[in-house]
Amino acid sequence: MPARRKKEWFDNDAFWRETYSFMFPEDQFAAAPEQVEKALALAKPGGKDALDLCCGPGRCSIALAEAGFRVTGVDRTKFLLDKARARARKARTQIEWVEADMRNFVRPEAFDLVVNMWTSFGYFDEKDDDRRVLQNIYASLRPGGVCLMEMLGKERLARIYQPTTSDVLADGTRAILCHEIVDDWTRLRNEWILIRQGRAKTYRFHLTIYSGQELRDRLEQAGFTDVTLYGNLDGEVYGPDAQRLVAVAHKAMSADAR
Numbered sequence: 001m002p003a004r005r006k007k008e009w010f011d012n013d014a015f016w017r018e019t020y021s022f023m024f025p026e027d028q029f030a031a032a033p034e035q036v037e038k039a040l041a042l043a044k045p046g047g048k049d050a051l052d053l054c055c056g057p058g059r060c061s062i063a064l065a066e067a068g069f070r071v072t073g074v075d076r077t078k079f080l081l082d083k084a085r086a087r088a089r090k091a092r093t094q095i096e097w098v099e100a101d102m103r104n105f106v107r108p109e110a111f112d113l114v115v116n117m118w119t120s121f122g123y124f125d126e127k128d129d130d131r132r133v134l135q136n137i138y139a140s141l142r143p144g145g146v147c148l149m150e151m152l153g154k155e156r157l158a159r160i161y162q163p164t165t166s167d168v169l170a171d172g173t174r175a176i177l178c179h180e181i182v183d184d185w186t187r188l189r190n191e192w193i194l195i196r197q198g199r200a201k202t203y204r205f206h207l208t209i210y211s212g213q214e215l216r217d218r219l220e221q222a223g224f225t226d227v228t229l230y231g232n233l234d235g236e237v238y239g240p241d242a243q244r245l246v247a248v249a250h251k252a253m254s255a256d257a258r
C-alpha cells in the first residue's frame with residue numbers, strides 16, 4: 001500500500017474557502033484576459049491545447065478558452081474548481097476541470113502550452129516535489145510545447161519585504177499580513193490575520209521563493225531548453241525593476257536538441 005503523505009497547509013480546504021474574497025477579488029478576474037493575452041504574446045504556443053496548472057477559480061482558464069484554446073484546468077481544491085465551473089458556465093466556455101494534485105497530474109504529450117499563474121509554485125516542504133511538478137509539466141507538453149510560469153520572485157521580495165503590512169478590503173475585512181523569511185532566505189512563512197466583524201482568524205502558510213536563476217536551473221534540470229526570464233507579463237527584462245518573475249521555457253522539438 002502506498003505511504004500516506006502528511007497533510008500540508010494547502011490541503012486545508014477551509015484556508016481557500018475563508019480567504020477566497022481576499023485572494024481572488026473581482027479585479028483579479030477582470031485582469032485575467034489581459035494577463036492571458038500578454039502571456040500568449042510571450043509564450044507564442046504552436047497549438048491550441050492548453051493546461052492551466054493550479055487553475056483555482058478558473059481566471060486564466062476561462063480567458064484562455066475565450067482566446068480559442070481547448071483548456072484543461074487542474075487544481076486540488078474542490079471549492080475553487082466549483083467556483084471555476086460556475087464562472088465557466090456563465091461565460092459559456094467549455095473547459096475540462098480536473099481535481100488533482102500538481103505532483104500527480106501528468107498527461108503525456110497532450111498540451112502545446114502549460115501556464116502556472118500567480119505564484120502557484122513552490123508550495124511543498126520537499127524540494128523534490130517542486131522538481132516533480134516541473135517534470136510532470138515537461139512530460140505533459142508536446143515536443144515544441146511551451147510553459148509559462150508567473151510568480152513573486154526572490155529579488156522582488158528582497159526589495160519590498162516588510163515583516164508586517166495591513167489593509168482594509170472592499171468588504172470591510174481588515175487584513176494583517178505577517179511575513180518571515182526563513183531557511184537561509186529560501187522560504188517565506190506567512191501569517192494572515194483576517195478580522196471580520198470583530199472576529200479574528202489566523203491562517204498560516206509557507207512557500208519556497210525562487211530567484212530567477214534558481215527557477216531557470218530547476219526548469220533546465222527538468223529538461224526545458226531556451227528558458228527566458230521576464231520582469232512582468234509585458235516582457236520587460238528580469239532586472240532591478242522586476243515586479244514579477246515570469247519564466248518561458250520550451251520543450252525541444254526532438255530529444256536530440258537537448
Ligand SMILES: C[S@@+](CC[C@H](N)C(=O)[O-])C[C@H]1O[C@@H](n2cnc3c(N)ncnc32)[C@H](O)[C@@H]1O
Pocket residue numbers: 010016053054055056057058059060074075076077080100101102103116117118119120123
Ligand atoms: C494563488 S492560487 C492561484 C490560482 C490561479 N492560478 C490564478 O491565477 O488565479 C494557487 C492555487 O494553487 C492550488 N493548489 C495548491 N496546492 C496545490 C497542489 N498541491 N496541487 C494542485 N493545486 C494546488 C490552490 O488550490 C489554488 O487554486
